[in-house]
Amino acid sequence: xxxxxxxxxxxxxxxxxxxxxxxxxxxxxxxxxxxxxxxxxxxxxxxxxxxxxxxxxxxxxxxxxxxxxxxxxxxxxxxxxxxxxxxxxxxxxxxxxxxxxxxxxxxxxxxxxxxxxxxxxxxxxxxxxxxxxxxxxxxxxxxxxxxxxxxxxxxxxxxxxxxxxxxxxxxxxxxxxxxxxxxxxxxxxxxxxxxxxxxxxxxxxxxxxxxxxxxxxxxxxxxxxxxxxxxxxxxxxxxxxxxxxxxxxxxxxxxxxxxxxxxxxxxxxxxxxxxxxxxxxxxxxxxxxxxxxxxxxxxxxxxxxxxxxxxxxxxxxxxxxxxxxxxxxxxxxxxxxxxxxxxxxxxxxxxxxxxxxxxxxxxxxxxxxxxxxxxxxxxxxxxxxxxxxxxxxxxxxxxxxxxxxxxxxxxxxxxxxxxxxxxxxxxxxxxxxxxxxxxxxxxxxxxxxxxxxxxxxxxxxxxxxxxxxxxxxxxxxxxxxxxxxxxxxxxxxxxxxxxxxxxxxxxxxxxxxxxxxxxxxxxxxxxxxxxxxxxxxxxxxxxxxxxxxxxxxxxxxxxxxxxxxxxxxxxxxxxxxxxxxxxxxxxxxxxxxxxxxxxxxxxxxxxxxxxxxxxxxxxxxxxxxxxxxxxxxxxxxxxxxxxxxxxxxxxxxxxxxxxxxxxxxxxxxxxxxxxxxxxxxxxxxxxxxxxxxxxxxxxxxxxxxxxxxxxxxxxxxxxxxxxxxxxxxxxxxxxxxxxxxxxxxxxxxxxxxxxxxxxxxxxxxxxxxxxxxxxxxxxxxxxxxxxxxxxxxxxxxxxxxxxxxxxx
Numbered sequence: 001x002x003x004x005x006x007x008x009x010x011x012x013x014x015x016x017x018x019x020x021x022x023x024x025x026x027x028x029x030x031x032x033x034x035x036x037x038x039x040x041x042x043x044x045x046x047x048x049x050x051x052x053x054x055x056x057x058x059x060x061x062x063x064x065x066x067x068x069x070x071x072x073x074x075x076x077x078x079x080x081x082x083x084x085x086x087x088x089x090x091x092x093x094x095x096x097x098x099x100x101x102x103x104x105x106x107x108x109x110x111x112x113x114x115x116x117x118x119x120x121x122x123x124x125x126x127x128x129x130x131x132x133x134x135x136x137x138x139x140x141x142x143x144x145x146x147x148x149x150x151x152x153x154x155x156x157x158x159x160x161x162x163x164x165x166x167x168x169x170x171x172x173x174x175x176x177x178x179x180x181x182x183x184x185x186x187x188x189x190x191x192x193x194x195x196x197x198x199x200x201x202x203x204x205x206x207x208x209x210x211x212x213x214x215x216x217x218x219x220x221x222x223x224x225x226x227x228x229x230x231x232x233x234x235x236x237x238x239x240x241x242x243x244x245x246x247x248x249x250x251x252x253x254x255x256x257x258x259x260x261x262x263x264x265x266x267x268x269x270x271x272x273x274x275x276x277x278x279x280x281x282x283x284x285x286x287x288x289x290x291x292x293x294x295x296x297x298x299x300x301x302x303x304x305x306x307x308x309x310x311x312x313x314x315x316x317x318x319x320x321x322x323x324x325x326x327x328x329x330x331x332x333x334x335x336x337x338x339x340x341x342x343x344x345x346x347x348x349x350x351x352x353x354x355x356x357x358x359x360x361x362x363x364x365x366x367x368x369x370x371x372x373x374x375x376x377x378x379x380x381x382x383x384x385x386x387x388x389x390x391x392x393x394x395x396x397x398x399x400x401x402x403x404x405x406x407x408x409x410x411x412x413x414x415x416x417x418x419x420x421x422x423x424x425x426x427x428x429x430x431x432x433x434x435x436x437x438x439x440x441x442x443x444x445x446x447x448x449x450x451x452x453x454x455x456x457x458x459x460x461x462x463x464x465x466x467x468x469x470x471x472x473x474x475x476x477x478x479x480x481x482x483x484x485x486x487x488x489x490x491x492x493x494x495x496x497x498x499x500x501x502x503x504x505x506x507x508x509x510x511x512x513x514x515x516x517x518x519x520x521x522x523x524x525x526x527x528x529x530x531x532x533x534x535x536x537x538x539x540x541x542x543x544x545x546x547x548x549x550x551x552x553x554x555x556x557x558x559x560x561x562x563x564x565x566x567x568x569x570x571x572x573x574x575x576x577x578x579x580x581x582x583x584x585x586x587x588x589x590x591x592x593x594x595x596x597x598x599x600x601x602x603x604x605x606x607x608x609x610x611x612x613x614x615x616x617x618x619x620x621x622x623x624x625x626x627x628x629x630x631x632x633x634x635x636x637x638x639x640x641x642x643x644x645x646x647x648x649x650x651x652x653x654x655x656x657x658x659x660x661x662x663x664x665x666x667x668x669x670x671x672x673x674x675x676x677x678x679x680x681x682x683x684x685x686x687x688x689x690x691x692x693x694x695x696x697x698x699x700x701x702x703x704x705x706x707x708x709x710x711x712x713x714x715x716x717x718x719x720x721x722x723x724x725x726x727x728x729x730x731x732x733x734x735x736x737x738x739x740x741x742x743x744x745x746x747x748x749x750x751x752x753x754x755x756x757x758x759x760x761x762x763x764x765x766x767x768x769x770x771x772x773x774x775x776x777x778x779x780x781x782x783x784x785x786x787x788x789x790x791x792x793x794x795x796x797x798x799x800x801x802x803x804x805x806x807x808x
Contacts, residue, residue: 117141117177123499123521123560124180124542134181134196141177142207145170149207153216158223164240165548167217168604176543178204183540187525187564188502189532194279198272205271209264212251221245236603236775243398243611243774250386250397263385266378273378277361277371278723281716282534284361289316290330290353297346298328302465305339307571312336315531323571332357333530335568341449343465347439354446355709362713368722369692372715375722377686392682395728399615400778403682406615406731410678412792413734414671414703416801420664425705431455445706456661460654467651468577472641473526473567476583479637480590483627486755487762488598488770489514495521503529505569511597520545520597523562526576526586527569536719537565537585539592539621546604559608561596563589575641580655583637584625591624592617594770601773611774614729618736619743619778620769626744626798629656630752660800665705667799672703674731677721681728739782741795743769746786 116125117137152166185193211217221244224230233241252263291313292298298306309328313321321327330336330353340353361368379391388394392403401409425443432440432451439447457463481492495510498521505527511520523542528535542560549557567582578586595617596608604610609617627633631652638647676699684695692715700708708714720726743765750757768785782790796802 115140117180124176125500126180126184126502127500129180129184131190131192131196134193135200137177138181138200138204141174142203145174145207146210149211149214153214156216156220158220158227160237163217163220163224164237164605168546168548170211172544172546172549172604174204174207175541179540179542183542183562184502187529187533189282189534198275201271201275202268205268206264209251209267212248213253213255213260214248215253218245218248218253221248234775236601236606236773239611239775239777240603240605243606246398250394252386255385259385263382266382266385270375270378270382273371273375274723277368277375278534278719280361280366280368280371281719281723284366284717285332285535286530287366288332288356288360290349291316291318292328292330293326295326297349298330298340298344300343300345301339302343302468304465304468304568304571304577305336305343307574308335308339308568311569311571312530331530332360333528334535334566335528338449341446342453343450345450347446347450350446350450351444355711358445358709358717359711359713360717362716368716369713372692372722373686376680376684376692379681379727380686390682392678392728395681398613399729399732400613401615401731401735403678403728406674406735407678409735409738409792410671410674410731413667414675416796417664417667417671420801421662421668421705422664424662424665428452428455431458443706445709448706452662456658460658460661462651462654462658464579464581467580467638467647469640469642470638470647471578471580471583472639473576473578475639475641476578476586476637477524479633480587482636483633484590484594487758488594488766489759489763490519490598491516499523518558520559520561522560522593522597525562525564526567528566533564533566535566537563537589539563539589539596541596541609544596544604544610545599545602545607547602548604556602557604559597559599561593563593565589577641580628584628587624587628588621591621594624595620595773598766598770599773600767600771601775603775606774608773613778614725615732615735616739616778616782618733619739619782622733622737622740623743623765623769626740629659632753659798663799663801667801668703668705670733672700673718673720674734675699675703676715677718677726677730678728680721738792738795739778739790741798742786742790742792743782744798745794 113119115133115137116128117133118140119125148166148170152163152170156163181193181197185197221241224233224241225245230238252260255263292309298309301309303323306328307323309330310321310323310326312329312331313327316329318327318329321329330340330349332353337353337357341350344350344353376391379394383389383391383394386394388397396402396406428448428451429440429443431454432443432447435451435454437451443451453464484490484492491512491514492509493512495508497508498510499508501508501523503525505525507524507526509522509524510518511522513519525533540562542562543557545559546557551557563586565582565585567578567585568576570576592609595612599608601607634652634655635646638652639645676696679695679699680692684690684692690698693713696712696715697708697710715722720730721728726732746765747758747761750761752758764785768781772781772784776784779789793802
């Protein structure tokens, strides 16, 4: 009854020779790239929610990629994804994108003729969908899909046309429509929409479980694998079959009677809990507001931050608020929080804001503590039902790594980072003393970001806020698109008006190949809207490339994506002026989008970001960040928004020199998150003698030079692992960093100043990493691009952490 599936190990070795990433488990395929639960509790063919959404849908279509909590000042890049779309069916018969658009043909249902979710559309009707459409729309959709599933089970045969193609249509339909609803919850949240989703979600989960546990479908896939035609299948089709079999087992298809009922109850409860966790974080973030009327209290805040604080005050009813005279409202939204912790000279204000941030959703009606305990308890129960020792093993079943290999990598990186982090703190304390800081001998968490910025300014003569005028959003996007044209041979042009949008600030773009033919489309929602939009940054799939869903029967449906960020909006007549970190974030999310949009894989279940092992999916995104330090690229985007003056050469050189500034500290920060995640999902005993916060404190002793506050409740806001797809998977950021740094080193080897060589290497990168999707195992794809297996040496070199000798 309980079938335990193991995955081959794969290791990244630290040695003088190129290290090996070991064999890769092939199956993760259908990463439910879209579902709201894609991240955490997938029912259906997906077992584990990938990126950062909560809930439950098949892994097939995993989507949203939230950025990591990768820097002290960017600690809010907490995932948003928890709400992605489900990778389950959609009641439409998505007809597919032609060369210029996508058309969806939903079933004709007279009772819901006026429901935009169930009408034909070229692009999702984001502007027309209201909360009132969700209940009837999703229920009509599920009713239609139920009948299609029943028909498939009664007619299924172990062949592509009689099994995989109709299954893809079912899965894709729900993915598209549920994706619309969940996306709106992420960017246009309101109580009515929450209520509607909460009501229909159990019905959707029930259908996904029914689909994921379908024995006729499971047996048909096994028959294909066991047939004489197996060897004749191409790599992508083999990956689909293997993945579907594995996902079915992980979704409980082999369980019987009482055990299956218990498994299904767990899935339903996890869906509710992860959604509630995410909502509590959002509400707790919105709840904090600090009204300031005395400008002395916010001395040190840059003009952009003062403008934002005044703009926020206006939105809260202080109609006469100005940047110069106030009043000002400080929030826990990323641009506001970061400005205070980095620049406010008022230490008491920094402490208040910091404490509020690390205790979000940890008290009162929004307390996530009990929710976390219950999530961990249910995940462990689920793992035991499936025959695993813990949930981490379940998570690793569809990843490149194993628990042991992930822990080995984290320890190698921790060891390489520790002494550098200790030196970082000693340098900071020494600097504070030279500045006469009263807190020099007692630096605390609310001091490190502030004094780190001052030391950065002193050491490199760089003030990140003073650089903002050189990074206006329009220039950054132009430079990014020019880079994509140079490296990958694509053109990106505005297509505003072609597709409905959910907010007036959202932009829409068309991606074309060198001949002018459309390849894909994407939305870009750049600005923070704390009253309705989740924090963080992410990319997600709207629809994927697919041969089966072709409209004309010849050309595949084209992919569509959306990128969402939370940077400072325009203030007054100034465009959105970005920090360098925000520039890196846009490049990061665009890397995800490129892998989705430039795929040449026509099998929809493994096209683009679908079906790629979770610990390899960050490769393209982190790869793109490297180009922010490439001279020609940076100088192309860094133009003063008023004068057009280029960033001075000496400033560029200082930026380059500052790249490894506090690299040890920032590395340890990520390692803390990754390690506590694995601890909670592999060794923690719910209800035992050690609390979740005890685990965090214990892990932090080896991963933080300054231990967290005893009252630190960061875990209550750790959406990546409790409402997204990173449960027992946060290590993926570091795992993929090894891959991405090594991939970028191919361009360094070719010569970054040799445009011809860069274009040739870029073409190879596009034809492998960006084109093959989940149709081939990530290790094989990497080797095809790089000519060898990956090594961590490039990552350590980029971070200034070689040699690997430090111990703690």
